[in-house]
Amino acid sequence: MIRKLLDFGYKLLEKNKKLEKFKPVLNAVDGFFFGTAKTTISSPHCVDCIDIKRFMVTVIIALIPSLLSAVYFYGLRVIFLIIISYIFGGLSEVVFAIIRKREIEEGFLVTGLIFPLTLPPTVPWWVVAIGIIFGVIFGKEVFGGTGRNIFNPALVGRIFVTISFPKIMTISWYKPLVKGIAGFGKWKPDAITSATPLMLYKSEKTLTSLKELLFGFAPGCLGETFKIGIMIGGIFLVFTKVANWRIPLTYLLSVFFFSYFGHIFSPDKFAPPTFQLLTGGLLFGAFFMATDPVTSPFTNQGKFIVGIMLGFLTVIIRVFSGYVEGVMFAILLVNGFTPLIDYLVVERKYGRKYKIIKY
Amino acid sequence: MNRIKHYKTFKGGYKFVNFTGQPQDKLIELGAPKEVLIPLRQGFGNEVMPIVKVGDEVKAGQIIGRDDESISSPIHSSITGKVKEIIKKNYFRREVTFIVIEGDTSSEWLKLDISEKDWRLCTEEELEKKLYLSGVTRLGTCGIPTRYKSSIISPNEVEYLFVHGIGSEPYNILPKTLLSGKKLFHFIEGIQILKKILPKAKIYLCLSNKEKKLSEEIEKLTYDFDWFELALLEPKYPQGYDEMLVPTILGKSFPYGYSAANIGIISLNIRAILHVYEAIVENKPFIDRIIALSGPGFKENPHIKVRIGTPLQEIIKNYLVSETRVRVILNSLMTGHLLNDYSLPVDSTFSHIIAIPENTTRELFSFLRPGLHSYSYSNTFLTLKRFSKRPDTNIHGEERPCISCSWCEEVCPVGIIPHLLSKMVKKNMIDERLMKYGIFNCIGCNLCSFVCPSKIPLAKNIKDGQEKLIVHGCDRTQCILPYFDLKGLEEYRGIK
């Protein structure tokens, strides 16, 4: 059935020269439903079964716990936001694919899902649309598409909306729904609260209880609150090798380390380490955004360096800047350093001189 | 004394598990065929001169090609019959002379025409001569050294001999089948013979650490050989390469791009040792060979003993599955040549013939399937080790730009960064930096191309880069010669 429709589409394209431009769209749909018929040309005659689609889908699978928790806590409106994000993200991707005459890449499947999950629950739909369009265009397409982008597109969009609409993005939060089937039966929660745990800490020095943080009963961004789900997803990602373990591990450890010592020296400025680890977008960022292979270093040493830098910056921004959350800024900043770090590591690795080896 | 030693494996690599169509423990002898095509260049060495004419009667085991002046070993007729023609043919991208012999399918063969004295009583010279005349000396990547110009180094320069039967490829000949029954004793004797020829060599037998029973048996038989060691290794691809054996066992770095003989190491496989035994003890010239038919493209996967020069057609015709189109590959699924001309003959370098189905069907939602039988470096498929994996030729996805997932770097056994090199080559940045980043270290194992989720032909790009660099006047000698003290004939060391 699908096959017939697609073949019909291809015929249409052949007949009508003007429609030629839309070939990437059809190719993408075709590729989405059907695997490839291509075979290897020379050795290796047999190649791995994984492809980029599966790679990206694995990330989406890992995001499912966060996604479900977002719906549970904040109502069905979340799904609407995600659809908006996919539509507008997809459209900008398609437009660029047509202009550039290349294939549509699968990266936006992940960007389109991660982006809305990092937004506060009260966000209006048009902010989602603007953010994702900006993210896809300026985070990815201006660099030449997936694989060449320096910054994580979802983060670029997120930072853009944070800076452009600070009121919308920081002032009002919903109290999560917790009773019964909660969000699955409701469009959106009605109780408004004004502060996330990090804000509470910054203004009143109150610590939210661990249990609330772990299960996501405290207010926060859509997908970032249910820490257990994020951890499950993150560990799944690391297990499948789609995300490298080095970045999340060093990131989290260094946040722990810096806030531990910070807390010892100046307990009223630095929140205690476990609180730091479980608040805000840290876990989400560490597992799903800092590990984005394109924007993180490819060298192993580089990954460790980046993890430490991220931890340091996150704590510093959280403590000393006007923003309560430092994860996004830290990741974006470090993304900018990634090519340099890689370059230095590679130079160091291959710059060594060898001694003469006698057998 | 404890002869077994376990070694730690190298960094990188990938373990192929449970690919369907592994060779079975079964040996079939295929008699002498009606016609053979014998290439005059087989294994290590230069092409030899034909010493027979069209119309000559030849016996199986008679020398038909020989050149004592250049580095080579004699070549024998593998069947009894008449020389039909001498032709030139393209054989694995090389123009090679073939002697075509039409035979009478009798299975007899001529013994080597040297005394059948017990080898223990022979002098080294006699042994070397016998080995050289039998043609066995052309086995191995650089031949077996004798005083008759069969290798690039002399027997006294050999410090280590590696006998490898690790089985790190997707498909492997079974050591169990090769060494069944009496063969094991022959094998041990073959090793002793080689020790006599290569007096300074320490001999390592490298086996997979799964081969518990076999290694115990061998240990019992070799307890008083103090020059022998049984090295048990993890069967991870490409552990069987010389380039990987040297660092894992000796802990030294390898002059990539050179042969192990350049550093005084000879590596042979188990079959070569058996051939040595046959030549010395049974006076048998090198005329047949055991080949494993592997892969799901065959109905059965036996080991087959064939005469050298038998056309492929004869060997595989009864075994190929008929329902699907298959691709036939020589020796290795990862690096092997495509065999599409079934009239080409088998020579002494063949060890596997692999057939896998050509898969051009497009699966619905292929990327969402659980993939119980999919093989992958990643763990994104719901598969377990014990589920069989059925390889095919589909590339399983579209080519995409590199996403820097660095899997290629993780699997690369020599620790270079394939995606970086590939990108530089593609951008045409051909300069010394490529060399500095170790492009000539690539041993061509093709693992990087195998794992890449973006389906980038990394290994091919790297090869292209090497070729372009050579055009620019950089070559591997510049990376190796300043750092290594190599042995061997000058022409094989890149010294001009």
Ligand code: SF4
């Ligand atoms: S495996 Fe492929 S996608 Fe991953 S880094 Fe290497 S070339 Fe890039």
Ligand code: SF4
């Ligand atoms: S770069 Fe060369 S040695 Fe490394 S994995 Fe690729 S083919 Fe093998």
